[in-house]
Amino acid sequence: MQVPQIPYNERERLESLYKLNILNTPPEEEYDNLTRLASVICNVPVALVSLIDKEKQWFKSKIGTDLCDTDRNLSICAHAINAPTEIMEIPNTQKDIRFKNNSLLKNPKGPIIFYCGVPLKDKNGNAVGTLCVIDHKENKLSHEQKVSLQALAHQIEKLFELREQNLHLRAVQKNLEEQNELLKNFAGIVSHDMKMPLTSMIVTTDILRAKYADKLDDQGKKYLGYLKQSSFKLSDYISSILTHYETDKLTDEHPQESFYLNHFLEEIIDLFNIEENCEINFPENDIEITCNRIALEQIILNLIGNSLKYNDKDKIVIDFDCYEDAKHYHFTVSDNGMGIEEKKQKEVFNLFSTVASSDRHGNKGNGIGLSTVKKLVTNLGGTISVTSEVGKNTHFHFSVKKDLHKKIA
The missing domain is CATH 3.30.450.40 (GAF domain)
Incomplete structure (x- = not known):
């Protein structure tokens, strides 16, 4: 042989x-x-x-x-x-x-x-x-x-x-998942570690203004104002990053709940300091929703916040609509704000993407909120899209998958 x-x-x-x-x-x-x-x-x-x-x-x-x-x-x-x-x-x-x-x-x-x-x-x-x-x-x-x-x-x-x-x-995916987990942990550690110094900066600014008010000229007081404003902006930015990287935990760890939509929206609206020049219209049909209430709350909070900030009209109008089919709840949040250019509508959900130069108060956004919204919607088994006309209106349409097997009383 x-x-x-x-x-x-x-x-x-x-x-x-x-x-x-x-x-x-x-x-x-x-x-x-x-x-x-x-x-x-x-x-x-x-x-x-x-x-x-x-x-x-x-x-x-x-x-x-x-x-x-x-x-x-x-x-x-x-x-x-x-x-x-x-x-x-x-x-x-x-x-x-x-x-x-x-x-x-x-x-x-x-x-x-x-x-x-x-x-x-x-x-x-x-x-x-x-x-x-x-x-x-x-x-x-x-x-x-x-x-x-x-x-x-x-x-x-x-x-x-x-x-x-x-x-x-699979190897690439595993590597990306590991890198993403490291990034999430890093973001969480950095965010928590930076929160305390920023709080101290804000408090110290107020102490300096109060203690040395008679020794500071208008320019000095203005500088302290800039310092405090920048500290608040950085704190908000850090909070947004932390929220973005904790969305998976938000959707994984909170159970499904049943609640009526309009009462749910009323509770969210109460969290905002709504002025008299703002009109908010709820859906005509108050349907019962069964889903992850905490995650849906974060989505609505972000969208209402944007509708309030990015609005240049004397009277702000925000409309809610909702209907359901066999598999999903479908929501629409509309406003009469600044609008979004068509070429930028595809980018609006990208992390760190900002589509407006500044909001109603002259502040520039951080481009994290809508990316977080999309991540939450995706984790809830839905999709999100936007239609808009510059200077007239913006409509955010999103869905949330039903899961009747997890329905609780």
Whole structure:
């Protein structure tokens, strides 16, 4: 018996095989279907997807045999991979000197008499194994059967490529998730650690103004005002970042509740210092909602806050609308504010994206609020969009998925 020659590209070949992370994995229907087709098309009892490791050949898919692997030195496929571009057909292995005294050929349960294998290659031409068919008697494939076997082998190679791509994407996704978790933790630590010094700055500013009021001129008082205003703005910015990175916790940790929409909206409106020049209209139909109340509250708070801040009209008008279908609650929050340019409407939900130069009071936004809103809506199984006409109105439309199985009294 001749021991199979080690291919000249053995190192690259094995690297390609190991990249697939496929050895000793459970059977998969995609491979088994192709192997079964090979058996039927070639009219033989045995068909295999054989992968050649350093010391073993292992069968990813098998039809007509109970073997899971064999020693590489006994493998006919280990001979086949030395000619990656050719089909290796052996009508009768018992007449081939290379396989004399090979124990696989004498297996009483199913001796390997006929063999035909097509090397399975990676994109660089390295053969990692074969698609092979076996018969227990002398045989020979027709031209059409060989062409079909090659076509099936090509489909298996495509499965290998997809597997490698999926493994790469999973690795990228895992890395991104780890980086995002680190960023969330960093944001939380930094935000909490900066809150206290900022509070101290704000309090100290008030103390300086009160204690040294008679010694400060108007310019000095103005500088203290700038310092306090900047401290408040930075504090708000930090709070927004913290809220953004805690949205997953907000939607994961709070249970579903049932409540009536209009009473819910009244409670939210009470949190704002609404002036007489603001008109807020609730939905005509007061429907009962069952969802994550805390998350929905954060969404509405952000949208109302924007409607109040980014409005240049003498009278602010905010309209709420809501309806439900079998799977979702659908909400619309509309206002008669500054509006958003059409070219900027797609960017409005991007983190740190600001679409207006300043709000009603001349302050510039931080571009975090609407990104947080979108994240919350997505976590609640919904979608969000915006339509707007500059100088006239803005309409935010979003949905929240129903989950009646978690409905509580």
